[in-house]
Amino acid sequence: MSDNTTAEHTGRIADLLAAHPWVARARPAPDGGVLIVPHPSAVAASPEPGPLLREHLEQWAEVYEWVYEAGEGRHSDDLDLSGWRASDTGAPLPEAHMRDWVDRTLDLVLAQNPTRLLELGCGTGLLAHRLHPRLDGYVGTDVAQVAVDRLTAAGLPRTAFVRAAAHETAASQVWDAMDTVFGPDVLPDCVLLNSVTQCFPDLAYLAAVLHGALAAVQDGGTVIVGDNRHSGLLLDHFGRLERARDPEADDTTIAARAATDAEADEELSFTPAAVAAAVAAQPRPVRMSVHARTMAEDTELTRYRYDIVLHVGPHAGGPGAHRVRRTSWDEHRGSGIREALRTTLHGAPVVVHGIPNALLRDAPGAVTPYALRQALDGADAAVLLDVADPRMLAVAAPARCAPVAVEDLPTPSGPAAHEPFPLFVRRRLPEVLRDHLRRAEPHATPPAISVVDGIEDFEGGHA
Structure with missing residues (x-):
């Protein structure tokens, strides 16, 4: 085949691809392949998820349907730890640690004094079993039908469980369940998403879910987004995993491997600033x-x-709102933790900031989050994460002085998130288009198809 014939063939293929509803633009690439830009409607998060984003969500739904059906971590009806495994070994996380994880989550939720709670992504019911006796009503949603069926069969008083994705807070089955449990047109005073955001495709979908949660909760209520992976610590996480796999490797090698792992990570991680930006664009x-x-x-x-x-x-x-005094940990860390906190928290409301997290920093005065909680010894206080630096901690006393207006939060440097969805699109869309070409031209050999991130790459010819 001559160069002209090859170019004509590739051009015709590009035209065929450009006509596909999931493609915005397509053109031949210098290497003989085809470059494409996804159509915005195919990757949109709202008002409804586009087809590619739906595929990403359905992939996770299938994973959890299988995990919950297998029930390999199921100890009892109220302690089903299926899917909870360590990243380094693949072994189940210790039962005692998971009970501690559940207890700490319950502490956070109950500190908000909820009475009617909507949980998006209730999973096996680790929280539902423990929360419902403390509430006037509980409604849980999940994408795994097996989880919904088991929790419904448990017959927990003043509860309802329905199959729905996290973005479907406005779905009829969710509102019907809330009307039944809470009363007609009565809103929840707490919406909970716990350990689900890692399955989200990108920040746009996170924003859509948060806007739905905010629209569902009553004034004066809370939306709790728990157990999130912090993108600012992603390299630390993968560096630790790589070091465990290869203790003898040099630091440069470990850093390079960690960077590769982080780039290919298939779970969403994000900073608190990303959430602040998402919720700032709503009326309340x-x-x-x-x-x-x-x-x-x-x-x-x-x-x-x-x-x-x-x-x-x-x-x-x-x-x-109470005026909150801010003081640095450096001024008080010379004494023991309990004495330092007792002195510092005198004259609350106060926020003690700049506390190095000993799990992540080897620094003078560093303490672990657990040590801080123990030192507070039941005091009305909250152990916080530094919004600008996830390796630093803070303590707010009383706990009610911890919240800050989203517009007043500091903006940290660095990326706001690691989003797995672009990686999914670059893998999945060419598969769909190759199938499309085989049907349109069954005897033609499909060229290499590469997804580009934006119009600049498309026009510049970079794959």
């Missing part, structure tokens, strides 16, 4: 507090994850 005032995970054991769940509480509506802040 919102304040946000960012909480450290304070379990006793040093695992990835303690080191690299954090919780966010969004306080929603006119009662969340504004006139009458």
Whole structure:
């Protein structure tokens, strides 16, 4: 085949691809392949997920359907730890550690004094079994039908469980369940998403879910986004995994491997600033507090994850809010933790900031989140994560002074998130288009198809 004939063939193929509804633009590449830009409607998160984004969500739904059906971590109806495995060994996370994880999550939720709770992504019911006796009503949603069926069959009083994705808070089956459990047109005062955001495709979908949660909760209520992976700690996480796999490797090799692992990671991680940006674009005032995970054991769940509480509506802040004193840990760390906190928290409300997290930093005065929680010894206080630096901690006393208006939060340097969806699109869309070409031209050999991220790459010819 001559060069002209090859060019004509590739051009015709590009025209065929450009006509596909999931493609915005297509053109021949210098190497003989075809470059494509996905159509915005195919990758959109709202008002409804586009077909490629739906495929990403359905992939995770299938994973959890299988994991929950297999039930390899199922100890009892109220302690089903299926899917909870360590990243380094693949072994189940210790039962005692997971009980601690559950207890700390319950502490955070119950500190918000909820009465009617909607949980998006209730999973096997680790929280549902423990929360429902403390509430007037609980509604849980999940994408795995097997989880919904088991929880429904458990017959927990004042509860309902329905199959729905996290973005479907406005779906009829969710509202029917809330009407049944809470009363007609009665809104929840707490919406909970716990350990689900890692399955989200990107920040756009996270924003869509948060906007739905905020729209569902009553004024004065809270939206809790728990057990999130922090993108600012992603390299630390993969560096630790690589070091465990190869203890003798030099630091440069470990860093390079960690960077490769992080780039290919298939789970969403993000900074608190990404959440602040997402919730700022909605009508009601919102304040946000960012909480450290304070379990006793040093695992990835303690080191690299954090919780966010969004306080929603006119009662969340504004006139009458307490003036909060801020003081640095450096001024008080010379004595023991308990003595330092006792002295520092005198004259609350106060936030003690700049506390190095001993799990992540080898620095003078460093302490673990667990040690801080123990030192507080039941005091009305919260162990926080530094919004600007996830390797630093803070303590707020009383706990009610922890939330800050989202517009007043500092903006950290570096990327706001690691999003797995672009990687998924670059892998999946060419597969779909090759099938499309085989049907359109069954005797032709499909060229290499490469997805580019934006119009600049498309026009510049970079794959």
